[in-house]
Amino acid sequence: MDRRHFLQALGASTSLASLPTWAGSNPAADTADRWQTDFDAARATTPWTAGFAGLQADVPPLALRLRGRLPPDLGGTFYRNGPARYGLGGIRYHHWFDGDGMVQAYRIENGGITHQGRFVRTSKFVADTRAGRPVRPVFATDLPDTEPLNGPDAMNVANTSVVRIGDDLMALWEGGSAIRMDPQTLETRGPKTWSADYEGMPFSAHPRVEPKDGSLWNFGVSSGPGLLSIYHVSADGKQARMHTLKVPDIGMVHDFAITQRHLVFLMPPLVYDAARSQAGQTFLDSHVWRPELGMRVLLLPKDRLDAPQWLQLPAGFVFHLGNAWEEPNGRVIHLDYVHSDDAQAVFVGVRNMMRGHLSPTENTQVARVTLDLARGRATQQQLAHASEFPRIDPRIVGSRHREVILAERVDRTMPRPGWEAVMRLNLDTGAVDRYSYGPDVMAEEHIYVPRTDRAGRPVEGQGWVLGTALDLKQQAMLFSVFDARRIAAGPVAQGTLARVMPLGLHAIFTPSA
Numbered sequence: 014m015d016r017r018h019f020l021q022a023l024g025a026s027t028s029l030a031s032l033p034t035w036a037g038s039n040p041a042a043d044t045a046d047r048w049q050t051d052f053d054a055a056r057a058t059t060p061w062t063a064g065f066a067g068l069q070a071d072v073p074p075l076a077l078r079l080r081g082r083l084p085p086d087l088g089g090t091f092y093r094n095g096p097a098r099y100g101l102g103g104i105r106y107h108h109w110f111d112g113d114g115m116v117q118a119y120r121i122e123n124g125g126i127t128h129q130g131r132f133v134r135t136s137k138f139v140a141d142t143r144a145g146r147p148v149r150p151v152f153a154t155d156l157p158d159t160e161p162l163n164g165p166d167a168m169n170v171a172n173t174s175v176v177r178i179g180d181d182l183m184a185l186w187e188g189g190s191a192i193r194m195d196p197q198t199l200e201t202r203g204p205k206t207w208s209a210d211y212e213g214m215p216f217s218a219h220p221r222v223e224p225k226d227g228s229l230w231n232f233g234v235s236s237g238p239g240l241l242s243i244y245h246v247s248a249d250g251k252q253a254r255m256h257t258l259k260v261p262d263i264g265m266v267h268d269f270a271i272t273q274r275h276l277v278f279l280m281p282p283l284v285y286d287a288a289r290s291q292a293g294q295t296f297l298d299s300h301v302w303r304p305e306l307g308m309r310v311l312l313l314p315k316d317r318l319d320a321p322q323w324l325q326l327p328a329g330f331v332f333h334l335g336n337a338w339e340e341p342n343g344r345v346i347h348l349d350y351v352h353s354d355d356a357q358a359v360f361v362g363v364r365n366m367m368r369g370h371l372s373p374t375e376n377t378q379v380a381r382v383t384l385d386l387a388r389g390r391a392t393q394q395q396l397a398h399a400s401e402f403p404r405i406d407p408r409i410v411g412s413r414h415r416e417v418i419l420a421e422r423v424d425r426t427m428p429r430p431g432w433e434a435v436m437r438l439n440l441d442t443g444a445v446d447r448y449s450y451g452p453d454v455m456a457e458e459h460i461y462v463p464r465t466d467r468a469g470r471p472v473e474g475q476g477w478v479l480g481t482a483l484d485l486k487q488q489a490m491l492f493s494v495f496d497a498r499r500i501a502a503g504p505v506a507q508g509t510l511a512r513v514m515p516l517g518l519h520a521i522f523t524p525s526a
């Protein structure tokens with residue numbers, strides 16, 4: 014795509030980014046707005062709602078109370094991002110993903126852990142705060158009297174993930190720019206522009222880092238014009254190569270994977286419909302479930318981004334992929350992802366959660382996929398674990414992996430949303446190494462941190478699993494460190510943070526220099 018056509022398409026993107034159902038499945042569509050009063054009522058009787066009460070202000074540094082002994086070779090900062098301000102001025106958003114992002118830092122240093130949280134000062138956060146009510150449109154709540162949008166970043170909430178590039182910590186959201194922050198103070202520096210042509214273009218929340226050189230691959234979906242942009246950024250963030258291709262019937266794509274030679278996308282049949290957007294639907298409700306398309310698989314050779322190959326799986330929905338790798342002949346790719354039958358939970362379950370109502374548990378399961386490039390055939394096998402947030406050892410991203418770390422729901426009858434356990438799943442044997450926090454604890458994503466010796470050299474095959482959880486009985490957050498080879502043995506060290514934080518999304522760990 015040349016520059017002229019690209020800019021035309023970008024123009025279409027921003028005009029349609031007045032952004033915007035499952036037809037008829039928006040529970041807000043025909044009811045008065047009772048989200049705030051319903052949630053307030055549920056707070057009194059329903060303990061799990063503590064994780065979704067939200068915050069209105071930054072939280073200052075606070076030390077955790079430590080049990081056990083932190084590994085002496087583990088030092089650095091665990092950052093987590095997630096929606097944390099769920100409205101203001103008496104208006105409560107109807108969807109978890111609408112909330113303004115807060116980046117939290119758990120710093121491990123001098124044998125202790127301290128915690129701090131700051132909202133990302135996006136232009137939306139600043140404008141809403143100044144007005145005392147939401148004045149910018151959001152992902153999935155139909156708000157009254159909002160300002161016209163002048164581009165995707167006008168509604169950027171920077172609430173999904175973080176990545177460290179060069180001197181910046183970047184707060185990520187999939188519909189607009191990465192937002193640069195100071196890794197130490199968590200002060201917001203402003204949107205990252207990779208080139209003038211790509212100013213304000215979507216930069217997804219799920220970049221993948223090449224272990225061999227630290228360079229970063231990412232993508233962005235521009236729903237209006239149906240564009241998929243690919244980014245390849247050097248480890249220091251100073252050089253970026255971009256490529257954009259047109260994708261028919263493009264939909265919601267949240268994550269992807271890399272192999273030695275390919276980028277791999279799973280495209281669920283939740284397809285953007287511009288007519289719905291123009292009719293005033295929210296961005297989420299401008300998407301239509303079209304199972305006849307199946308789950309399309311797009312393969313892009315890293316050295317031929319203009320040479321896509323398409324395969325197809327049965328229809329299903331996906332947020333997250335674990336990892337992908339290819340056999341030495343380059344003709345077969347293996348990957349795993351978290352599968353659900355449809356996107357109902359995104360439209361209904363997550364909305365009801367924000368008013369303290371419980372929906373039937375969504376059946377997310379790990380699926381293993383084999384892509385036969387020569388025959389153009391894709392097959393999959395589902396494993397019976399209700400789980401989410403797959404993470405692997407970052408040293409083997411894009412290479413042969415056997416294990417994945419997941420947050421798991423072991424007891425499917427628990428009357429609350431979310432996960433109570435962390436597990437290491439062997440994809441080859443099905444073996445599980447699991448620790449359950451129990452029914453009163455809501456686990457967030459746990460991540461794999463490679464182990465280094467005292468000289469900072471990597472120790473092959475060894476690592477820590479780090480993660481946070483909300484303890485509903487103690488009204489506290491738990492920060493746990495597990496030996497990745499013995500998760501079932503329980504945390505080797507655990508810090509207790511004497512305050513409740515909103516449940517968040519993705520985390521990273523950056524070792525101290």
Ligand SMILES: [Fe+2]
Nearest residue numbers: 267332333519
């Ligand atoms: Fe995600």
